[in-house]
Every structure is written in structure tokens, then in C-alpha cells.
Amino acid sequence: MELIIDLRKKSVVILIQIIGFSLSLCNEAILEKLVLILARLFLLFPSNRKRILLSNLKHAFPDWDSHKIKKTALISMARTLEMGFFSLIYPFMSRDRKKKSVLIDQSVERKLNELRDSPKGVLFLLPHVALFEVLAISPYFRPHKKRKLGAIFRPNKNHEIDKWIDRSRTSNGLKTFSRKEGLLRAKTFLKDGNWLVLLFDQNAGDRGVLDLFLGRLVSYTPLPNSLQKATKASPVFILPQRIGFFKTKLLLSSLSNKIHGGCAADAHLKLEETIRSHADGFPEWLWCHGKWKIHSRVESRYRMIVKRKHLISKKKIARKTHFFVRMPNWLGDVIMAVPVLKAIRKGRPDVKFTLVCESQFIPLLKKFSMGEDYISLPEHSILYYFKFKKLLPVKPENYLLFTNSLRGDLEAFLSGSTQRFGMEKEDHIRPLLTHRFKPSQIDGIDIENLHQTELLEEMAKYFGLQEKVSRDCFCLPKKKMKFNKIGIVPGSSNTPEKRWSLENWVSLIQEFSAFNKSITFHLYGTEEDQEITSYISSQFQSDCVFNMAGKTNLSQLTDELYTCSLVIGNDTGSIHLANMIGTPVVVLFGPTNSTKTKPFFNSSCTMIHSNDDDINEIEIGDILSRVNCTNLGLQLQKNIR
Missing domain, CATH: 3.40.50 (Rossmann fold)
Known part of the structure; x- marks a missing residue:
């Protein structure tokens, strides 16, 4: 076998020598035209080398239009081929x-x-x-x-x-x-x-x-x-x-x-x-080689690992390497993914993150500067993936999915990224991913008893993250808490079984009002929750209960929740949002696993569980007895028992 391999290698050398000698006999004007023809042919077909060439030029000259990029790419490829021809020919050149x-x-x-x-x-x-x-x-x-x-x-x-x-x-x-x-x-x-x-x-x-x-x-x-x-x-x-x-x-x-x-x-x-x-970006330099291909190994993708750093501290690293992140489809899941995304951003200060998500999440993510660019997913239709493909500004070098769906995997595949990272659980095979984090195969990970954020953190660590995922709350500038303002989140968009009954919410508001009539109650939710919130608000005078459902985007909702003394609600996205910005919360758990989905951030959080999966087993007294009103900016006229 080794003899056959050696013969093949020697045959390749002989063939190269024959080609080199033959080319050395050609007129240089003919050779120049030949390399230009070959360069044009090269750029007609997709290849990894072509991708690197165009990507390098686009990053180096972001102000150039596509025509100039392609022009320089053509010249550069012709120069690269000229280099190859020269290496073949010069052994046969005259002095x-x-x-x-x-x-x-x-x-x-x-x-x-x-x-x-x-x-x-x-x-x-x-x-x-x-x-x-x-x-x-x-x-x-x-x-x-x-x-x-x-x-x-x-x-x-x-x-x-x-x-x-x-x-x-x-x-x-x-x-x-x-x-x-x-x-x-x-x-x-x-x-x-x-x-x-x-x-x-x-x-x-x-x-x-x-x-x-x-x-x-x-x-x-x-x-x-x-x-x-x-x-x-x-x-x-x-x-x-x-x-x-x-x-x-x-x-x-x-x-x-x-x-x-x-x-x-x-x-x-x-x-x-x-x-x-140089007017054309010095095309004779080898633009098609991987000069900027660093931190690209799968096991170290989300950290910088070069041992020697000669960066001057005054130099600000620009975010120019393109990574896409597919955010979850539900608000609570988005909030639980944010700490991990924040850590990844810290670990890769050279990366320009484009967040792919539902349109309603973009104002919120922009508010906390979680990405440099955003792609709003198109409406569902038969042309969904065609429309999605048209939205992509570049081909990302890495595509991280916080989702666990075929739709997200198809989106990542259509992006053309050669690295598509995600989590694969035992009951859900994901063939469109290039690299998979499989928690069931890793010692020490118990999916059923691990918080969702911590599970996402383990996935990020698997792909190289070394930065610590912080539980610190996000602060909003120039916003102050209002005394005696309670936020109520009575809905739950994705699971009706997680909702406390309307009668319970009405009774809870009545109990609070009995102790201090100056307390105001603000009902939050989406447009789909308006039927619920309208019923609750109709049971009270308009000067103490305000129906805000469907009247705010997520950025405005964040400001609203930030000014509350306390937010009470079901296990839903708005509760996670209030917890993220440091507002004290009381969260009611019914059929969901609080170990996996409880609020993550270091802020006052009171969790109240039903004895079984029926959330309506929770009584009003369970809430009243757990609320520390003095610390929450609620002024009561007599003690709650």
C-alpha cells in the first residue's frame, strides 16, 4: 500500500513538471489571458476558497459596493493563479x-x-x-x-x-x-x-x-x-x-x-x-487565504484563546465577524437565554451578533444592546423560507440556535453557515445541525433538575464559553419605582393551565385594596389577554385598576414593570422580564417545573406552588402571607395576615 501511495505521489510530481515545462514554452501574453479566464471560471462556482475571498474583501472594505468587491476578487484570483503558474514555470526559466x-x-x-x-x-x-x-x-x-x-x-x-x-x-x-x-x-x-x-x-x-x-x-x-x-x-x-x-x-x-x-x-x-x-485594495495580496480565521474551532468558538496579546488597550476591538443567534419564540424563554447570550458577547468582543427572532422581541433586545443587527422573522406562509432567505444580509460564520424546532434548523441551514450549533435531546434528532450539544451524554447533567438558563450555559460551555453567566439584574436609567403600584400578570400565552382563575385575581385585588385604597393595580399582557384583563378591570373603579394589556410593546412594558413596587403573576414571560430588571415578583406555579423555569436573576422572588398540578389550589392567603409589603414600597394601614 505504501509503495502504491509513493508511486502516486511521484506520478503527481512528474505530471506537475510536464505541465510546468509546457507552460514555460507559452507566450506570457497568452498565459495572462489564461489565468484571467480561469479566475472567471473559479468565481462562477461556489467553493470554500471563493467564500473566504469575498468575505475577506467585504469585511475589509464595508463601504464598497458588490461590483467593486467582485472586480477586486477577480483580479486577486487571477494574481493567485499567476503565482501558481510562476511556481510551476520558474524551474524551467532561462537566466x-x-x-x-x-x-x-x-x-x-x-x-x-x-x-x-x-x-x-x-x-x-x-x-x-x-x-x-x-x-x-x-x-x-x-x-x-x-x-x-x-x-x-x-x-x-x-x-x-x-x-x-x-x-x-x-x-x-x-x-x-x-x-x-x-x-x-x-x-x-x-x-x-x-x-x-x-x-x-x-x-x-x-x-x-x-x-x-x-x-x-x-x-x-x-x-x-x-x-x-x-x-x-x-x-x-x-x-x-x-x-x-x-x-x-x-x-x-x-x-x-x-x-x-x-x-x-x-x-x-x-x-x-x-x-x-491601493485603489483596488492591493489585489495581488492573497485575499483568499484564511488570515482572519481564528477562534474557529468548535470546542473554543465562544472564547478568545490566543496566548499572546499585543493589543494596545486604547484600541477598541470592532465587532466585524458575523455570528447569528436564533432566539426562542416565547418571551420567558428569551429572557432565560439572555444571560447566556450576554456571556457569549463578552467572550467574543470581535463578533457582530445578528439576532434572529420574532418582531415583538426586537425592541426589548435593542433596549439592552443584546445584538448589533436584528432579523425579524417573516409571517407564516407557504413562502416563509423564501422570504427568510431574502432577509439574510450575509452568510454567518456561526449560527447558534436557542430553539429546538425544525423551523429554526431550516432557517440556519438556509443561512449557508458552515457551523450550526444547537442542543439535541434524546427524543428529538436534529440532522440539519453541524454540531450538537447532547446533554444526555454528558456526566453530571440532569435535565429535569437543571434550570433552563443553566442548561443553555452548559451548551455554550461545550462550544467554548469561559465567561461566567451572571445573575445580575439589568438596570434602566432614569426610572424610579412608584410606591403602591402593583403589576398583575393574569394571562399565559402558551399554556392556559398555568393561569390562576379570574375570580382569584379579583379577590386578591380586593384584599389589597381593603388595606390601602391608594394602591393602584396595573394589568399587563398581550392583545390575546385583553379578554381576561377586561373582565378583571370591569370589577373595579377605573382610578385604581388600569388595563394595560396590548397597549405596550416589550420595551414599554419593561419601563412599566420597572416602576412597579411588586409584580404578581403566573409563570409567564412578563414575570421573567420583571425579575430581569430587578422588580420584586411573586410567581404562581401550577403544572410547570419551577426548578427548570423559575426566574433566574438575583432579585426578590417569591415562588408559590400548588399542592398538585392545579394552580387554583393556591389560595389568596398564601400570597398575602408571603408579601413583605414594607420592603416593596407598599404602604399598608394595618397588617396583612
């Missing part, structure tokens, strides 16, 4: 053709001569541009006096191809070092006064230095800094800028090792300046 590949003007020649005359080694930091390989073959870019030119490269996965590439480079007098095995030898080589070229702008993953590049977080290699520090070599930014097909002009500029982040950071600053100053 005269190699000389013509690099133009060196007088100012650059003077700078090179200064570096040649210096006894110090020189560390050239080279960005990934289309024709970076010209430095390996140009006879004009070489040191003098028996000093040598070397370069550090990442080895190819195919060892036979790697050997052929290495032979092509060394045949031109270049000393090569592998990133995997040759770093110590490269350091000695540089310390001996030689020249060393290093591609500095590759994604370094978890081992790199965390910094900003074009406004987004990147992880770059600290190798330039460690090499320069160990060898005292002169750091230089080098750029073979393309001026024609297979032709470049050499640009040099000195780098500082004294700025924050060292010469590696300075090289990135110079590259960023080059990109921003």
Missing part, C-alpha cells in the same frame, strides 16, 4: 528571464548595498503576494562576501512535491529552512550575518500573537520578533510589487523592533498601509 522578473531602482539598490556592507544579518519580512517567489530566483537580490540568502517555508503535505520545490529553490542558490524542523538552524544562519526571508502574514492560530489587522482580530506568528531579538539582525519589510505578468518592482523599508509588538507588528502596519492606499 535572462529570471533577471527580468525583478526591477530594482537606484534607491533600493543603495539600500541593498548598505545591508550588504553591514556585518549584521538581515531579516526580510515578506507578505504573501502573488510573485513572492521572484526573490528565490533573482540574481540581483543576494548578499555579498560569501554570505548567503535563506528562507523559511512551510513544508508541502506531499513530500515528493516538497522535494521538487526545494530543489528548484536551492538550484538558484537559496538556502531553505522548514518551519517544522529548521528554525534553530535558521536562527544560527541569521546570526552568522546571512540574509533570511520570512513570510510573516500567515495565520498562526492559537500559538500566535493577537492583534488587529484591517480592523479585525488576527493571530500572527511571533517568530520574526524572536529571531530578531536572538540574532540582533536588521528587520526589513520587503515587497516585490507586481508591475506586469511575471514582473515585479522591489520595495524595501526598515522596520522598528521598538514599537509595541516589535518588528512583526510594524510589518503588519506597513502591509495594512499598502492595502489601504
